[in-house]
Amino acid sequence: MxxxxxxxxxxxxxxxxxxxxxxxxxxxxxxxxxxxxxxxxxxxxxxxxxxxxxxxxxxxxxxxxxxxxxxxxxxxxxxxxxxxxxxxxxxxxxxxxxxxxxxxxxxxxxxxxxxxxxxxxxxxTMPAIKGFAACWGISVIHCPYCHGYEYRGQNTGIMANGEKALHLASLVNNLTGKITILTSGQPDFSSGQLEKLDSRGIQVVSTPVSEIEHDGGHVRSVVFEDGRKMELDAVYAAIxxxxxxxxxxxxxxxxxxxxxxxxxxxxxxxxxxxxxxxxxxxxxxxxxxxxxxxxxxxxxxxxxxxxxxx
Incomplete structure (x- = not known):
């Protein structure tokens, strides 16, 4: 060289x-x-x-x-x-x-x-969520085109709100029917948008995420601030x-x-x-x-x- x-x-x-x-x-x-x-x-x-x-x-x-x-x-x-x-x-x-x-x-x-x-x-810019940075680029991902096929049909979270969340949900919806939007705060959707999400079986959870449990960067579950857990295989994040x-x-x-x-x-x-x-x-x-x-x-x-x- x-x-x-x-x-x-x-x-x-x-x-x-x-x-x-x-x-x-x-x-x-x-x-x-x-x-x-x-x-x-x-x-x-x-x-x-x-x-x-x-x-x-x-x-x-x-x-x-x-x-x-x-x-x-x-x-x-x-x-x-x-x-x-x-x-x-x-x-x-x-x-x-x-x-x-x-x-x-x-x-x-x-x-x-x-x-x-x-x-x-x-x-x-990584959020202050335990485990997030360790999973970034592996199973906490940004792009359905780059990574979505590998997580097709799997339990998928979308860590975003408002228009960003809707955009990701529209793309990921073609890859899996198991989608949950994680807004970590008050959801920013119109009534019409919420109806659209509901009609497609997409759940919206507003409780903030405090931790991502993982195995070597591969998501196993997200932990909410109230202690509840949700099993997921992948999380899209708009950061x-x-x-x-x-x-x-x-x-x-x-x-x-x-x-x-x-x-x-x-x-x-x-x-x-x-x-x-x-x-x-x-x-x-x-x-x-x-x-x-x-x-x-x-x-x-x-x-x-x-x-x-x-």
């Missing part, structure tokens, strides 16, 4: 593109750029949001593979391109410069980039998130009202020369989506360089 040294000479610190984040989106962008012979540096801190997830699904040719195995294979393929370098580090600072951008890493290295791609992902890195914001990139980096159809942010791809800028949280947006970001960055120089 081509590793960039922390104290490399000046000519080894300047790149046409630096990609911050080396998971699926970042590696996909790097492949597009490597095939265009662009000098690229990928900087990755090894903290993917799906690091607890045992298997990846709904990604054709990779269905059922371990997420880490997909990333490892992708990294090996990308680094066969001579102009692409990978560095295990964390970007902690960045400024605009005459030639583009200057980045600083936790190890103290600095790098110059004509253009940037942020493939930094997001951080899920808040924050950007994994605040550097895009500090460099001037605008966020959407939902907290994602604002991009156009070509993955361009609102700052000239900066692109974003993957979970940080898309509500579609899947490996397939990350690869797709990364490929677009790499191609559009290369297009920008081409138009500036041709």
């Amino acid at each position: 081509k590793e960039q040294e922390a104290h490399s000479p000046a000519e080894g610190r300047s790149f046409e593109a630096v990609i911050v984040g080396g998971s699926y989106a970042g590696l996909s962008a790097a492949m597009a750029l490597g095939r265009a012979l662009r000098k690229v540096l990928i900087i990755d801190s090894a903290l993917p949001c799906n690091r607890q997830t045992p298997h990846s699904h709904n990604f054709i040719t990779h269905d059922g593979e371990k997420p880490g195995a997909i990333a490892e294979k992708a990294r090996a393929q990308v680094l066969k391109y001579d102009t692409v370098t990978f560095r295990r580090d964390e970007v902690v600072g960045g400024t605009k410069s005459m030639g583009g951008f200057e980045l600083t890493t936790r190890s103290g290295a600095t790098f110059n980039a004509e253009k940037l791609i942020f493939a930094t992902g997001i951080k899920d 808040p998130f924050t950007q994994h890195s605040d550097l895009p914001f500090l460099l001037g990139c605008e966020l959407t009202e939902h907290g994602r980096i604002k991009v156009d159809a070509g993955q361009k942010t609102t700052v000239n020369g900066i692109f974003a791809c993957g979970d940080n800028s898309s509500p579609m949280r899947s490996v397939a989506s990350a690869v797709s947006t990364g490929n677009i970001a790499g191609a559009m960055l290369n297009h920008g360089l081409t138009m500036e120089r041709f």
Whole structure:
């Protein structure tokens, strides 16, 4: 693997593109750029949001593979391109410069980039429920497309309220007839919505959940604050998130009202020369989506360089 040294000479610190984040989106962008012979540096801190997830699904040719195995294979393929370098580090600072951008890493290295791609992902904010974090990505899940088939026909909880709960229930209803919505507080549904849920046999429980009992991340039951238990096999949870890195914001990139980096159809942010791809800028949280947006970001960055120089 081509590793960039922390104290490399000046000519080894300047790149046409630096990609911050080396998971699926970042590696996909790097492949597009490597095939265009662009000098690229990928900087990755090894903290993917799906690091607890045992298997990846709904990604054709990779269905059922371990997420880490997909990333490892992708990294090996990308680094066969001579102009692409990978560095295990964390970007902690960045400024605009005459030639583009200057980045600083936790190890103290600095790098110059004509253009940037942020493939930094997001951080899920775990609720203060015992056992929740240990089950996240295993049997406490966020996406019916990524995980729902594996829990088809099983006792399923939906830890959400209002429109989010209804949206998840509508999708999960096709996978199992054993659904309970766990609002952990006053239900936020209209009378018509409650009638719809009732007609489909979907129970609503408002008592707050205090614990998720599990076996190695596999849900066995939820425990309510009043001591009651409910046996469940899986729980969908709509939880808040924050950007994994605040550097895009500090460099001037605008966020959407939902907290994602604002991009156009070509993955361009609102700052000239900066692109974003993957979970940080898309509500579609899947490996397939990350690869797709990364490929677009790499191609559009290369297009920008081409138009500036041709």
